[in-house]
Amino acid sequence: MSVKLLLEKAHVEGIRSYDVYRREGGYRAVEKALKTMSPEAIVEEVKKSGLRGRGGAGFPTGMKWSFIAKPEGVPRHLVCNADESEPGTFKDRYLMEFLPHLLIEGLIISSFALGSNATYIYIRGEYAWIPDILEHAIREAKANGWLGKNILGTGFDLEIYVQRGAGAYICGEETALIESLEGKRGNPRIKPPFPAVKGVWDRPTVVNNVESLAAVVPIINIGAEEYAKIGVGRSTGTKLISACGNINKPGVYEIDMTISVEEFIYSDEYCGGIKNGKRLKACIPGGSSVPILPANLLLKTAKGETRYMNYESLSDGGFATGSMMGSGGFIVLDEDQCVVKNTYTLARFYRHESCGQCSPCREGTGWMEKILKKIDSGKGAMSDIDLLWDIQRKIEGNTICPLGDAAAWPVAAAIRHFRDEFEWHVKNPEECLVRNYGLAGYAEPRPIPA
Amino acid sequence: MLTDAGLNKVKEIVARYPEGKQKSALIPVLHLAQDELGWLSADTMDYVAALLQLEPVEVYEVATFYSMFHLKPVGRYLFEVCQTGPCMVSGADDIIGYIQQRLGINVGETTPDGLFTLKTVECLGACGYAPMMQLGKHYREHLTRERVDEIIEECRQKAGLLN
Numbered sequence: 001m002s003v004k005l006l007l008e009k010a011h012v013e014g015i016r017s018y019d020v021y022r023r024e025g026g027y028r029a030v031e032k033a034l035k036t037m038s039p040e041a042i043v044e045e046v047k048k049s050g051l052r053g054r055g056g057a058g059f060p061t062g063m064k065w066s067f068i069a070k071p072e073g074v075p076r077h078l079v080c081n082a083d084e085s086e087p088g089t090f091k092d093r094y095l096m097e098f099l100p101h102l103l104i105e106g107l108i109i110s111s112f113a114l115g116s117n118a119t120y121i122y123i124r125g126e127y128a129w130i131p132d133i134l135e136h137a138i139r140e141a142k143a144n145g146w147l148g149k150n151i152l153g154t155g156f157d158l159e160i161y162v163q164r165g166a167g168a169y170i171c172g173e174e175t176a177l178i179e180s181l182e183g184k185r186g187n188p189r190i191k192p193p194f195p196a197v198k199g200v201w202d203r204p205t206v207v208n209n210v211e212s213l214a215a216v217v218p219i220i221n222i223g224a225e226e227y228a229k230i231g232v233g234r235s236t237g238t239k240l241i242s243a244c245g246n247i248n249k250p251g252v253y254e255i256d257m258t259i260s261v262e263e264f265i266y267s268d269e270y271c272g273g274i275k276n277g278k279r280l281k282a283c284i285p286g287g288s289s290v291p292i293l294p295a296n297l298l299l300k301t302a303k304g305e306t307r308y309m310n311y312e313s314l315s316d317g318g319f320a321t322g323s324m325m326g327s328g329g330f331i332v333l334d335e336d337q338c339v340v341k342n343t344y345t346l347a348r349f350y351r352h353e354s355c356g357q358c359s360p361c362r363e364g365t366g367w368m369e370k371i372l373k374k375i376d377s378g379k380g381a382m383s384d385i386d387l388l389w390d391i392q393r394k395i396e397g398n399t400i401c402p403l404g405d406a407a408a409w410p411v412a413a414a415i416r417h418f419r420d421e422f423e424w425h426v427k428n429p430e431e432c433l434v435r436n437y438g439l440a441g442y443a444e445p446r447p448i449p450a
Numbered sequence: 451m452l453t454d455a456g457l458n459k460v461k462e463i464v465a466r467y468p469e470g471k472q473k474s475a476l477i478p479v480l481h482l483a484q485d486e487l488g489w490l491s492a493d494t495m496d497y498v499a500a501l502l503q504l505e506p507v508e509v510y511e512v513a514t515f516y517s518m519f520h521l522k523p524v525g526r527y528l529f530e531v532c533q534t535g536p537c538m539v540s541g542a543d544d545i546i547g548y549i550q551q552r553l554g555i556n557v558g559e560t561t562p563d564g565l566f567t568l569k570t571v572e573c574l575g576a577c578g579y580a581p582m583m584q585l586g587k588h589y590r591e592h593l594t595r596e597r598v599d600e601i602i603e604e605c606r607q608k609a610g611l612l613n
């Protein structure tokens with residue numbers, strides 16, 4: 001059974017406009033929250049809902065909110081993280097493009113709960129057309145009394161501003177985002193102090209993902225208890241999954257987290273199976289940073305149990321045999337895809353996006369890219385595979401921000417599960433060359449190494 | 451250097467931040483300048499610095515950090531084709547190769563008539579609609595060789611009308 005809390009109205013004609021959104025029951029949650037609940041009660045409600053951050057780390061949202069410092073006379077800020085740059089992830093874009101008022105509604109309630117009178121949406125610069133959509137929605141909301149001064153006569157004032165980034169994945173990391181919002185390079189800060197104490201302009205700040213903040217709307221509407229009943233274990237509510245790669249129906253899906261990975265991939269309601277009738281080879285289930293899993297470990301855990309689309313099940317087995325829910329960027333590879341080449345493109349991505357502050361990350365991502373390129377183009381040696389393993393180990397845990405880990409994990413998992421494929425490249429240098437560097441050559445099928 | 455409309459916009463942007471925090475307006479204002487002037491020359495950056503009462507080096511630091519800012523002129527139509535994993539497994543290499551062939555340039559180059567620049571970029575958040583590229587403010591998705599031909603033709607026609 002599918003439950004839709006966020007995308008329920010996504011296909012209603014004209015839902016982007018205020019009038020239609022309101023007619024469909026929009027802004028009821030703001031009314032309820034601002035008129036009948038105190039900020040503390042909202043924080044409690046979000047805590048009780050079990051909502052976990054949808055940006056990647058899965059940290060409980062209500063708990064994060066309860067950490068915000070409240071020094072006398074110092075303004076606080078809520079910042080919405082719409083930087084969405086993790087390869088495979090495009091769900092926040094979908095929400096903002098098609099349901100802008102849902103996000104605005106979530107932002108009003110969350111700002112009220114946190115005491116933010118100026119809330120910023122930091123959106124990746126490449127989504128250049130979306131600020132127009134959001135700003136239009138903000139104007140509509142303001143014209144109808146949901147923003148501005150003394151909202152609903154409660155004495156609460158709020159302005160929402162949209163700020164564009166300019167092409168830097170690292171600005172999705174919350175302290176880099178704050179630096180960028182202050183008009184600086186996106187260099188992550190050393191924590192502590194945490195943003196909840198010293199964030200933007202040294203004021204207490206909460207940074208939350210678009211989807212997390214949108215989820216506050218159904219939590220208020222149906223109540224935390226009902227929300228927590230959806231899903232399973234500590235994976236409550238619904239999750240947006242952006243599915244891509246070699247599947248029949250790429251797109252953004254809302255799931256309740258009780259469905260199996262197999263159902264998600266093969267059911268017509270979701271991915272619709274592997275494209276061109278091919279076989280499933282591997283999948284990166286939670287955005288490019290999380291470990292890649294071969295088909296067998298994706299569909300079943302190492303213990304032979306069905307794997308489900310939720311936080312606990314996807315990480316079952318740890319990194320040895322499991323992966324992570326991450327941001328919900330679900331990347332499927334069919335039998336013809338080359339894991340070495342895929343890993344090389346990801347290593348190149350992380351090298352490109354490293355801010356360069358810490359040497360293990362700056363140097364390590366560069367080395368990993370170089371070595372992977374070498375192996376991918378048939379110039380690698382067996383010892384390069386071990387060297388690669390060594391480098392990724394030296395990055396993990398030794399950096400200021402988690403981008404270092406994010407760069408190391410995909411490489412580690414690729415070697416862990418597909419070492420034979422790396423060796424195949426070393427042993428068959430000519431074949432990789434043809435496959436990788438012909439104009440369309442990469443698409444030619446090649447045997448999966450035994 | 452900026453138009454009056456642009457300068458008004460700058461005021462509006464600066465007003466979004468607390469008193470004295472106008473540095474926060476830097477990235478939006480650099481976008482604005484680049485939209486109006488096509489790229490960010492040293493003169494433009496100095497001008498932006500003066501506008502926001504910053505040191506020029508504060509502006510250079512930022513302009514060089516973010517990949518969307520062009521520190522050199524680019525062609526009138528900038529093809530930014532995504533080459534990261536999800537696009538790669540959906541055929542981005544073929545599209546990049548085909549554009550190179552059609553325009554007779556390599557990645558990073560501009561056609562001699564100044565019309566087209568080809569760049570490769572990393573994931574743009576359109577992985578489900580791959581292969582894709584950014585062209586100006588918008589994305590072109592589900593690219594095929596035929597779509598690429600149409601886009602090139604569309605740009606040539608637009609350029610013809612503008613000239």
Ligand SMILES: Cc1cc2nc3c(=O)[nH]c(=O)nc-3n(C[C@H](O)[C@H](O)[C@H](O)COP(=O)(O)O)c2cc1C
Binds near residue numbers: 055058059210213
């Ligand atoms: C390198 C890096 C990139 C990140 N990118 C994003 C992003 O694009 N969007 C996002 O919401 N969170 C991103 N995060 C996570 C944020 O730091 C932060 O945890 C998140 O915005 C918190 O919101 P949530 O609790 O609602 O998920 C990133 C983290 C790292 C280390």
Ligand code: SF4
Binds near residue numbers: 358362399400404
């Ligand atoms: S881990 Fe990488 S991205 Fe993060 S602060 Fe260090 S160098 Fe910068």
Ligand code: FES
Binds near residue numbers: 088089535573574582
């Ligand atoms: S990988 Fe190309 S848009 Fe994400």
